[in-house]
Amino acid sequence: DGGITQSPKYLFRKEGQNVTLSCEQNLNHDAMYWYRQDPGQGLRLIYYSQIVNDFQKGDIAEGYSVSREKKESFPLTVTSAQKNPTAFYLCASSMDLFLPGAEAFFGQGTRLTVV
Amino acid sequence: AQSVAQPEDQVNVAEGNPLTVKCTYSVSGNPYLFWYVQYPNRGLQFLLKYITGDNLVKGSYGFEAEFNKSQTSFHLKKPSALVSDSALYFCAAEGGFKTIFGAGTRLFVKA
Numbered sequence: 749d750g751g752i753t754q755s756p757k758y759l760f761r762k763e764g765q766n767v768t769l770s771c772e773q774n775l776n777h778d779a780m781y782w783y784r785q786d787p788g789q790g791l792r793l794i795y796y797s798q799i800v801n802d803f804q805k806g807d808i809a810e811g812y813s814v815s816r817e818k819k820e821s822f823p824l825t826v827t828s829a830q831k832n833p834t835a836f837y838l839c840a841s842s843m844d845l846f847l848p849g850a851e852a853f854f855g856q857g858t859r860l861t862v863v
Numbered sequence: 864a865q866s867v868a869q870p871e872d873q874v875n876v877a878e879g880n881p882l883t884v885k886c887t888y889s890v891s892g893n894p895y896l897f898w899y900v901q902y903p904n905r906g907l908q909f910l911l912k913y914i915t916g917d918n919l920v921k922g923s924y925g926f927e928a929e930f931n932k933s934q935t936s937f938h939l940k941k942p943s944a945l946v947s948d949s950a951l952y953f954c955a956a957e958g959g960f961k962t963i964f965g966a967g968t969r970l971f972v973k974a
Binding site: 752754757783788789790791793796806836838840845846848849851852853854855856857859 | 957
């Protein structure tokens with residue numbers, strides 16, 4: 749089945765640690781996104797990418813980093829510089845960033861908790 | 864600034880009754896509008912979208928949405944609610960190659 753796979757489902761981070769969230773898609777989509785979801789705030793865009801080796805900051809990129817070495821993969825690293833990382837993280841993809849009206853396909857999410 | 868507003872945090876409806884989840888938007892140019900649904904601890908699932916044409920858009924699971932340009936609204940509707948429709952619903956608008964999401968509305972359908 750085609751889709752987006754995020755792992756792990758749950759992740760616990762100690763203060764000062766960097767952690768990496770995995771996102772893989774087999775939909776052959778060009779565009780990939782990372783969103784952060786907090787209660788009552790909807791989804792906020794962290795980073796997005798249209799092609800391999802190219803990515804752009806979203807609205808809340810501080811404290812996060814990404815890479816796009818393969819079309820299928822778009823991992824997100826939550827660094828120690830992110831002061832409030834506890835949230836639900838969603839990865840998404842769409843056919844093309846520049847294709848108007850293309851709907852997004854989402855992974856199942858990773859719930860990150862700082863302990 | 865571009866934005867999407869969902870004025871109700873929660874909507875309660877009895878099973879079998881019609882439901883409406885409200886959404887208004889503020890984006891430049893012609894709007895591309897979406898509705899997504901999220902079940903607990905899951906990702907979002909696409910329900911329907913408006914690109915152009917007929918103002919009434921039909922989507923998955925019997926949902927439909929009405930685009931009203933003069934009121935800049937895109938309300939989600941279903942003629943007869945099911946308990947299984949209980950979930951978190953997000954309205955979204957595309958503006959400038961970015962998708963802007965509303966804060967979400969929790970729909971609770973009582974048996």
